[in-house]
Amino acid sequence: MANLFLKFRVYFMYIKAMKIQNFKSFKGALPWFEFTTGINYIVGNNNAGKTTIFKALEFLIHGGNKSEVLCNSCENNEDVMVEVLIDDVSESQEASLKKYNKYINNGELRLKRSSKEETIEQNGKNVTLTIRKIQIWNETKQQYENPTGFDTAIRKLIDISPIYADMHNEDYQDFGTTKITGKIVRAVTQNFQKSDDYLTLKENYQRVFGKEGIQRYLDDTETLLSNLITDQFGNSKVNFSFEFPEVNSLLKQGQINVTENNSTTSLAEKGNGLQRALALALIQVYADMNAKDDNSPYFIDEPEIYLHPLAQDKLLNSFKKLASEGNQIFITTHSPYIIRHFNSKKDSLIIIKMNKNCQKDIQYQNELLFSNPSIGEISYVAFGVPTVDFHQRLFTKIYIHWVMNRDTEVKATIPNFEEEYLKRLTYISSNHPFIERYVNTINPSKKKSVENGGWVPEENHTLPYIIRNEIDHPEVLEQGKNTWNEENLRQSIEDMLQIIKNENIQ
Incomplete structure (x- = not known):
C-alpha cells in the first residue's frame, strides 16, 4: 500500500489506507482505499462517491452532526464506520502527545469512528465507545480505545480542510490557523x-x-x-x-477585498468563479512560498471548475511542487487536462464507478491494462467514453503480443511474419480462434486494386482493423468521412478487451 502525508506538528504521519462502511453512498464494507505520497487523482462519474472520500476523513476527525444522514442507502440498524491506517509515525517527546506513544505499533496508528456502540475495559473501568469518540487501536490489548483527551489532540495534529466545489463564500476568506x-x-x-x-x-x-x-x-x-x-x-x-x-x-x-473598476467590495459579494479562482490561487502562492515546515494535506474537489485548460496546467504544477515538499494532494476531477498530469511512478489513480448490481467498484492504476495509463483508458474505465487513443493502444498491444509470443516454431518458415499476424487481426476468414466471431458490422473497408488503380470493397475485415485503418490512413476514406461511428468505436474496444482477456495478454 502507498502512503498519505498528514501533519503531526513537527512529526509526520502517513495515511496508508482508509476503509469505509455504510458511509454516505458507500453501502456495505468496501476494501481498503490505498493512497500515495504524491498526488491522488480520484475520478468517476457524478454521484459516484469521489467527494465522499473527503467527507469520510472529515467525519473521522471532526465527527458528524446528529441531523446528518450518515448513510444514504442503509437501514437504521446498519453500522457506519470509517477507519484509517497511518504509517511511519515517530514517537513524540512533546508532553501533550507523549502519553499516546503506547498506541504506536511498529510505526503504525489505526484510528476509527463508528456508530456501533461497544463497552470495553479501559484502565480498570468500563468505557462505552460511541460515534462521538475517535477510537485508537491498542495492539497489546487487541481492542480499540478512547484515551482521555485523545479527540482534542488528534484534531490538533491532523488538519483536514477540503476545498469543495460547492463551498460557501465565507469559506474562501477564512483566516483561521488551519486555513x-x-x-x-x-x-x-x-x-x-x-x-x-x-x-x-x-x-x-x-x-x-x-x-x-x-x-x-x-x-x-x-x-x-x-x-x-x-x-x-x-x-x-x-x-x-x-x-x-x-x-x-x-x-x-x-477579510479579503477585491477592487474592480475602481470599486472595492468584499470577496463574499463576488461571483463563485472569482471566489474559487482566488482559493486555488492561494494554494499556488503557498506552494511558491516553499513553506517546508508545513506538511498538511490538500483536498481539492474538481479544481477544473471555472479554469481554462492552461490555468489547470499551472495549478497542477503548483500541486506537484507541494507534493515534492511532502504535502499530500487529493484531487477529484472529470477533466482530461487534470488527468494528463498523472504520473504512475509517483501518484495514485483511484477510479470509482457503479457496477451492474449498483455497487461501488474501485480500481487503481495497477489494475488497468497499461502501466502508464493514457487519458483514453482512464476516460473509458471511469466514464465509459470511447476514444481513438485507447482504441489504437489496444490494437497495437494485441498485435505486438501475437507477433512476439505466438507460433514461434513457424516464425522462420513464414515470410513477412509480422504482416501475416497483422492479417490475423484483419480478416475474419483467418483461423485465429478469437477473431472469427468479430463480424464486420459496418461498411466493408476499401482496398486498392492494382487492376483499375481505384478503391474496391474488401470483405471480411474485422471491426478493430477497419477503425484502425481509417484512423491511421485517412486517404482511404470516401469523401473524407469515417464509415464508423462512436458506437462502433465502443464495440471495437470491447472486442479487443475480450481478446486481451481470453488470451491473458499482459
Whole structure:
C-alpha cells in the first residue's frame, strides 16, 4: 500500500489506507482505499462517491452532526464506520502527545469512528465507545480505545480542510490557523511581531485598555460587583482585564477585498468563479512560498471548475511542487487536462464507478491494462467514453503480443511474419480462434486494386482493423468521412478487451 502525508506538528504521519462502511453512498464494507505520497487523482462519474472520500476523513476527525444522514442507502440498524491506517509515525517527546506513544505499533496508528456502540475495559473501568469518540487501536490489548483527551489532540495534529466545489463564500476568506489564507498571512508576517511598529501597538493597547484607559471607567462597576459578591459569598474582589490579544486572534478578523473598476467590495459579494479562482490561487502562492515546515494535506474537489485548460496546467504544477515538499494532494476531477498530469511512478489513480448490481467498484492504476495509463483508458474505465487513443493502444498491444509470443516454431518458415499476424487481426476468414466471431458490422473497408488503380470493397475485415485503418490512413476514406461511428468505436474496444482477456495478454 502507498502512503498519505498528514501533519503531526513537527512529526509526520502517513495515511496508508482508509476503509469505509455504510458511509454516505458507500453501502456495505468496501476494501481498503490505498493512497500515495504524491498526488491522488480520484475520478468517476457524478454521484459516484469521489467527494465522499473527503467527507469520510472529515467525519473521522471532526465527527458528524446528529441531523446528518450518515448513510444514504442503509437501514437504521446498519453500522457506519470509517477507519484509517497511518504509517511511519515517530514517537513524540512533546508532553501533550507523549502519553499516546503506547498506541504506536511498529510505526503504525489505526484510528476509527463508528456508530456501533461497544463497552470495553479501559484502565480498570468500563468505557462505552460511541460515534462521538475517535477510537485508537491498542495492539497489546487487541481492542480499540478512547484515551482521555485523545479527540482534542488528534484534531490538533491532523488538519483536514477540503476545498469543495460547492463551498460557501465565507469559506474562501477564512483566516483561521488551519486555513490556507491564514497560513499564508502568518508565514509572511512572522517578522512583523518583532518590529517596532508591533511593539508600539502593544504598548498603546495596554495604555488604552489598562488602568490609564478604559479600566478607569470600570472602577465603580468593579467595586459594586465586589461588594455584592462579598455580601453573598464572602470576601472577594472583582476586576476587569483586557489582555493584548494573540496575533492569531487579530488575524482572524481579516477579510479579503477585491477592487474592480475602481470599486472595492468584499470577496463574499463576488461571483463563485472569482471566489474559487482566488482559493486555488492561494494554494499556488503557498506552494511558491516553499513553506517546508508545513506538511498538511490538500483536498481539492474538481479544481477544473471555472479554469481554462492552461490555468489547470499551472495549478497542477503548483500541486506537484507541494507534493515534492511532502504535502499530500487529493484531487477529484472529470477533466482530461487534470488527468494528463498523472504520473504512475509517483501518484495514485483511484477510479470509482457503479457496477451492474449498483455497487461501488474501485480500481487503481495497477489494475488497468497499461502501466502508464493514457487519458483514453482512464476516460473509458471511469466514464465509459470511447476514444481513438485507447482504441489504437489496444490494437497495437494485441498485435505486438501475437507477433512476439505466438507460433514461434513457424516464425522462420513464414515470410513477412509480422504482416501475416497483422492479417490475423484483419480478416475474419483467418483461423485465429478469437477473431472469427468479430463480424464486420459496418461498411466493408476499401482496398486498392492494382487492376483499375481505384478503391474496391474488401470483405471480411474485422471491426478493430477497419477503425484502425481509417484512423491511421485517412486517404482511404470516401469523401473524407469515417464509415464508423462512436458506437462502433465502443464495440471495437470491447472486442479487443475480450481478446486481451481470453488470451491473458499482459
